[in-house]
Amino acid sequence: MSDRVLALTGREKAVFLDRDGVINEEVDYLRRPEDFRLIPGAAAAIRLLRKHGWRVIVVTNQSGVARGYYTKAGVAAIHERMRRDLARAGTGVDGVYFCPHHPDKGCACRKPGTALFAQAAADFALDLAASYYVGDKLTDLLPGKALGGHTALVLTGYGRQQQKLAREPGFQPDHIASDLNSAARWIVRQEAGAAISAFLRS
Numbered sequence: 504m505s506d507r508v509l510a511l512t513g514r515e516k517a518v519f520l521d522r523d524g525v526i527n528e529e530v531d532y533l534r535r536p537e538d539f540r541l542i543p544g545a546a547a548a549i550r551l552l553r554k555h556g557w558r559v560i561v562v563t564n565q566s567g568v569a570r571g572y573y574t575k576a577g578v579a580a581i582h583e584r585m586r587r588d589l590a591r592a593g594t595g596v597d598g599v600y601f602c603p604h605h606p607d608k609g610c611a612c613r614k615p616g617t618a619l620f621a622q623a624a625a626d627f628a629l630d631l632a633a634s635y636y637v638g639d640k641l642t643d644l645l646p647g648k649a650l651g652g653h654t655a656l657v658l659t660g661y662g663r664q665q666q667k668l669a670r671e672p673g674f675q676p677d678h679i680a681s682d683l684n685s686a687a688r689w690i691v692r693q694e695a696g697a698a699i700s701a702f703l704r705s
Contacts, residue, residue, distance in 0.1 A: 514630040517597075518552050518690060519620065519647070521638035522563035524660015525683055527585065529639070532567045534577065536584035542659055544684030546592035551687045553594055555694070558627055561585075561599040562619050564642075568603035575603055598623055615645035637686050640665050644676055653677050653693070655686040 523529050526549075528540045549559050561582075567573050582599050589595045600619040602612040611618035624631050636647025639660030647654040656662055656676040666679060680686035 514628050514633075515558055517558035517560050517623070517627065517629045517631075517634045518687075519560050519562050519623070519634060519636045520549075520596075520683070521614075521640070521643040521660075522561050522585070522599075522601075524639035524662065525637060525643075525657055526561065529660040532570075532572050533581060534567070534573045536580045539581055539584045539588070541585075541588050541592075542682060544682055546589055546594055548682075548684040548687035549589060549596065550592065550594035551684075551691065555691055557690075558597045558629065559595075560623050560627070560629075561596050562614065562623070562646075563599075563601045564614050565601045565603055566605050566613070569605035569608070578603070598626065615642045615649070617646045617649055620646050620650060635690050637683065641668055641674065641676075645674065648674055653690075655680050655689060657682055657686055659683070 520526060523533060526542065526545045527533070528542055530538055533539065552559050565578050568575055568578065578601055586595060600623055602610065602614070602619060604610045604613055606613065610616065620631055623629060632651035634647070635653045635655065636644050637655045637657060638644055639657050639662040641656070644654040644656060654676045655678040656665060657680050658666060659682050678686065678689050680689055
């Protein structure tokens with residue numbers, strides 16, 4: 504039997520990750536593949552999630568394309584560097600989706616819009632409500648709330664700046680983690696607890 508984690512609907516669960524400040528160090532509009540640096544523990548976190556059967560999907564806003572800082576081909580080159588670095592660490596991601604539009608465009612694909620998550624769900628047969636959404640900004644997590652999923656704010660990247668906002672009345676993440684590695688271990692614990700609870704109720 505596959506160790507892939509399945510929702511009760513038979514659809515797969517995913518962990519959606521923002522890129523900059525979550526997987527790699529935040530450098531404010533990452534332009535060159537050679538400036539890509541994995542955050543310590545990020546590869547181990549992705550490896551842990553995949554070991555437990557999760558799809559790992561990257562969804563990232565890249566308005567630097569619309570601003571003229573880099574091209575779509577430049578984004579693709581950075582993602583190829585990310586895949587190579589993760590592969591050297593014995594892991595990888597299942598998919599990468601990005602929005603190239605300017606924030607003023609009002610597109611549905613820029614987070615907190617949900618269009619890219621819907622596309623990933625169609626591509627991988629995902630249960631979005633049973634999935635987890637991890638980022639260093641509240642805009643990374645708002646799609647998770649809108650889709651009924653679970654959210655975790657990491658304190659790398661812009662996370663510490665966003666933590667104060669996360670404590671204000673209104674939307675609060677389900678969890679605040681020091682980094683992606685900590686968030687991944689929380690996700691695994693959450694699912695293990697849910698599985699035990701389901702077994703006891705059966």
